[in-house]
Amino acid sequence: MGCALSGPGVTPEPTFSKEKRGLDLSEETECAETPEPLHLSEPQKALIRESWKILHKDIARVGVIVFVRLFETHPECKDVFFQFRDIDDLQQLKMSKELQAHSLRVMSFIEKSVARLDQVEKLEHLAFELGRSHFRYKAPPKYYEYIGAQFIQAVQPILKEHWTPEVEKAWESLFKYLTATMRRGFYTEEKTAGSGGKSPCSRKAGAGSTPNKI
Template sequence: MSKELQAHGLRVMSFIEKSVARLDQEDKLEQLAFELGRNHFRYKAPPKYYEYVGTQFIQAVQPILKEHWTPEVEKAWQSLFKYLAATMRRGFFTEEKTAGTGKSLSSRKACAESTPSKN
């Protein structure tokens, strides 16, 4: 395993920890994820990969929690990662637009389809 991949894994876990710590501070959580999405544009890390982090996290944590892993726990984690990925995508596309590269039609569709509505 490369040092770069290990370092990225540690940054991902740190982001998850910060996100969980801000669950009761939605504005701060949104700002954190939005800025991370903007940074990912600069790193040239496309949004199509964001959803995989949640899937991999859940697959790694589920066996550790064993009987403490319930459908409700799984749904909560899935909801958090869906929200984070959608917010990161908004940040990515905002930065893309700011950088002058514009949005492709597929980018706009992906962003629109993944942005959760606030009800």
């Protein structure tokens, strides 16, 4: 899917070893050495915080909507989740305790990210480590950007009159940053795994972050 959330600063992705389960994990295996800067102005951060105050009450629901829509639009993503990959009925999937728990974990991560908008090094560390753990979950980066796109769609009807193109743009920028940083963590972990535990990417999370300029 072409996605508004992908963008410059992120390396495109060719070949990655094929998974046993038949997932198409074709991606480039390289350390994206240049960290994605967090392009958020102070007014944009305020928009994210204000809209999160509204969304916060509904995070369990938003999380489930995001993932059910992800599986509707990209059914191949479901194969990554051994807990519910065999559930084909989307209504049944919505009721799945595992899906609900996972969706809540993802939304809690978004909550943590919103709380760290002014602590960009901490935010980067969080997202980088999450990307590393997603290598272990065998969840490839090309899927991450779908989450942001689905999140933006899911929150519009909840935010109602509080949703504006500016709010959308602010969330888009945050997801772009998070997914790019996760992607870097994923490839770093992949290289580390492929080199017997020694990371060929010497950069640590947080090192080289571009401070918020806008």
